[in-house]
Amino acid sequence: MAYDKRFALLSVCALLSALAPVTWAFYLPGVAPRDFNEGDELQVKVNKLSSTKTQLPYEYYSLGYCKPPKVENSAENLGEVLRGDRIENSPYVFQMKEDKLCNLACEIKKMDAATAKAFREKIDDDYRVNMILDNLPVAEARQRQEGNEVLKTYQRGFPVGVKLAITEGSEQKYFVYNHLAFTVLFHPDPEILTSRIVGFEVIPYSVKHEYNKPDNDEKPKLFTCNPETKQFVTGQQPPQEVKENEEIVFTYDVKFQTSDVKWASRWDTYLLMSDDQIHWFSIVNSLMIVLFLSGMVAMIMMRTLYQDIARYNQLETQEEAQEETGWKLVHADVFRPPSNAGLLCVYVGNGVQFLGMTIITMIFALFGFLSPANRGALMTAMILLWAFMGIVAGYSSSRFFKMFKGTEWKKNTLRTALVFPGIVFCIFFILNCLIWGEKSSGAVPFGTMFALVFLWFGISVPLVFIGSYFGFKKAPIEDPVRTNKIPRQIPEQAWYMQPIFSILVGGILPFGAVFIELFFILTSIWLHQFYYIFGFLFIVFLILVVTCAEITIVLCYFQLCSEDYHWWWRAYLTSGSSALYLFLYATFYFFTKLEITKLVSGILYFGYMVIISYSFFVLTGTIGFYACFWFVRTIYASVKFD
Template identity: 75%
Template sequence: MQLRVAVMAVVFVPLLALLSAPLASAFYLPGVAPIDFGKGAEVTVKVNKLSSVKTQLPYDYYSLDYCKPSSGIVNSAENLGEVLRGDRIENSPYVFPMKIDQTCKIVCRKANLSQGAVKNFKQKINEDYRVNMILDNLPVAERMTHTQGPTGMTYDPGFSVGFKAPLKKGGELKHFINNHLSFVVLYHQDIEYDASRIVGFEVKPFSVKHVYDRWEKHATKLSTCNPYKKIFVSSAQEWQEIDNGQEVVFTYDVAFKYSHVKWASRWDTYLLMTDAQIHWFSIINSLMIVLFLSGMVAMIMMRTLLRDISRYNQLESVEEAQEETGWKLVHGDVFRPPTKSGLLCVYVGTGVQFFGMVVVTMIFALLGFLSPANRGGLMTAMLLLWVFMGLFAGYSSSRMYKMFRGADWKRNTLRTAFTFPGVVFVIFFVLNALLWGEKSSGAVPFGTMFVLMFLWFGISVPLVFVGSYFGFKQAAIEDPVRTNKIPRQIPEQPWYMQPMFSILIGGVLPFGAVFIELFFILTSIWMHQFYYIFGFLFLVFLILLVTCAEITVVLCYFQLCSEDYNWWWRAYLTSGSSALYLFMYAAFYFFTKLQITKVVSGILYFGYMGIISYAFFVLTGTIGFYACYWFVRVIYASVKID
């Protein structure tokens, strides 16, 4: 009966997920409350980090010699996730009245740029850095191409610092700065309200070599533009070159346009993916393959196991003096504790912690609480959930430790609390030191590092101890069969059942089920794109769950039929080996999709992908282990053994 229920769950759970995915991926909450602006109300643009897909090193906006607000630079309050992402949100001199168009407004003049400032600008232009600004929690973006969608366009977040081009055909490349910004603020106004809500924030950057007769602080008149004439650049000679001793005048235009897009839907254009149809077809194709495979594997396993169990029980009932064969032969050794059982308990407990974090995070994301509008919310939620899931890590680790007849539960608890976080923290600390060396805003400040340490030592470790205490107080899990005192000799195994080969083969299927979604996730992380389709992600997670369980159970069954009872670690490593393929795919993505040339940026990429792969190993290994453990208990409890 248990086998039939398990088979039905394997087949129908992904099907239910497929039906729920469209609704889940489409539904999200904006993340912040709407703000109503009356005509003439002051609208302040905030500036964020400078980012580049070439270097992956974010920098503070004012690390370049841009115009500063007269009232001084003020940092906005940021959550933990924003700080870890490298966001540095500050005020700016771009302030304009709501619904009042302005043309050729002078921000400031940078006379006689220093050599250091020029070098910094040129370096950022060479590395394709983009400027990020925020208005009413909406990121500034350039309108790029028209496509089918709710607004008929796509956005590219931010705008470039500048560009390189020759002054004449075949000439030397010069550096030009985008010193004029043409803003377009889209607003929506309901009939019953007088105030308006901002639903879009667009920009078109220009490089303009401004000309004026005399500079006066508040009455300078530019001949290149005026309050009645917008910027028009006709030739390269009118671009603003960035060089030593050059003078740069920063200006902007702002135009307010009515939009039919309502406030609740204002993020739709930002989240529009040009390859959404490809994403849909890829996910459905992957799901259909897994469903077909699940059905085939379930049928084979059910028929084979039921036949084995029926034959074994029939032999016992007629008391035939035949020698036992197959997986029943190792019943006296199958629950023998493995070597390094304590380490296995640690990794199983850590995997449970990860599993709980992932499930709860996805539930919140599906409900819309972790949409991209809630900047930094996803990372903050994952960190806090990881910390509080330490309770389940300690409990599951100590339960298994006691099952293996362990006695020093405190030592096991310490290893559970420090093994995985310790490895991750060492890697993170080294990467953070590199960021400090590059003076990047992505470097975690001392205060935030202290908060992370407090979350680890002050909350996570005590919760692991609490969970471990209650887990160890429970009665030890009883095995369905007795374990012999003398271990049985394992016969020589064929080449295809060797541990290394079967483990590597076992990781192919789970990785194959998720690698399409992995491409979109890597693109959102390293190409600075928004990721919002959590319905698809939840579906892929269910597929991963099923495939890890299936492949581990099948290979474990073949292993036991070959009279090899050392299944504990192999069950964990079989599905966990998919992390190796994830890291290999990350390397492939690095060399084929990214244009990173700096050594520090490459180290950061592989360091962070190493952490992600390590976490993926712990998660998938635990899923496969528990599926195999349940399977072994069920089959040995189903046969009569003297």
């Protein structure tokens, strides 16, 4: 009893410790509303250059763009660094509610061979420039017809440039977008005479500026856009070609417009930026089918089991008992420890750790703490929660290890703390080396890598040992029936009850519960869209849990009825096999939806999808295993044995 109280207290302390840094991650700088007075200085911050074709982000100043006198990095959390975000200041500065025309961003720049080559490569790979103003990403405005309504949507960022032929039949040339026409949307507050920024739009132009360069240090006078004559750039001027020894002038306009959108709703338009909108009816219909099938399976199982238990308990003579077949006959072997019991304990422990992280993360996301406005908060929360959930991993792993008559609990604990994260870290490290070789900003720097290792060995591993210590100190889980010393011979199984076939069949239904939602998750990750429907995701997750539990119980029941008592590993693999279908779907998505052509980018995609699929295997496998464990213990505890 004392151990129970101590473990409960320890769990509460670990949970509170986990929530503290996560809560800190939620309230990032710039998330709270800011009120601006007329004339207040606004500075645009620059972020990474991103491309859906290469999936390799680069720093903004890796190209020959204008720099401020001193480049300063903004504070970044762990999630932002892992995503490759590099937020820095820029020379684009203006005052609130003061329109400006044709401002010079910096002095005239002359392109050398290396700069011209870099611009051409980024244009070929469809790179887009990302900027931020008051925590809002810059976007190009688009209109989409939806029925009789015209919706305004955003496409995040703007292209580095364009490749086209000026006249029909001429050679295609590269042109850089060197003039940015910003539009800042603001919502005024008439009571306190301040305003809040609710939109940040841009129209990029490629303009070969005409100018006269004075002999003194004064700024050159532009003829292509003249602030004195109120002349805007309209796109009628010749474009600025990317060419060696070509002089480029970077300019920008800024225009302020009032908006009826309130600050609390300013992200709504950004969240509609995807062309492939969620078809709610289709998804709900699919989920209802899954729920219907799961309900039917549960009803059939409960009715059949009720009849089995009633029949077994009504047997009166020994002859009747000897003639009886089914799952009752293997009662003396069903709780026999499986082969590689220690490895099963390791994966069960890691699955519980991953499950705890997922549930808590989704709860906070459900309440809006992990919205896209909190850049990097989702990944930061997941990593921190995973580290602090190590205590439940050690506890659950050691409980099963002791039930399987294991003695070397320290060795089992070490494997629990190292096997799953070790495999993930090795894959991640190899991928990071590839990214580093491409000189991408997505490469995790040494300091961040050290922080990840510290979270693993400094927090997660000790908590796994603490949980394992208290778990092993508790009395072992008692089996409802005794196990014979001599194993029972398993009769020959039908082809459809073979392990490989039943395991592969068992993963179809859990995958079917999530594959529609999986499309939007992959789109948000690899096509750089915002994912925000966490409420619906939570419902899908609950359906996934129910589906994994039910399909594993059903197939386990059929297996025991055929007098095959090797259910431990099969229970884990049945629902865990849905990860195989997830990876196959990711392969299908790669060839049908993405335009990745580079070898390194393809390796990155499949490497990260291996990590995601492996994590999904551990998560779903553990859910199915616990459901089957509860089911087997319940049915054998309900039958009388001599």
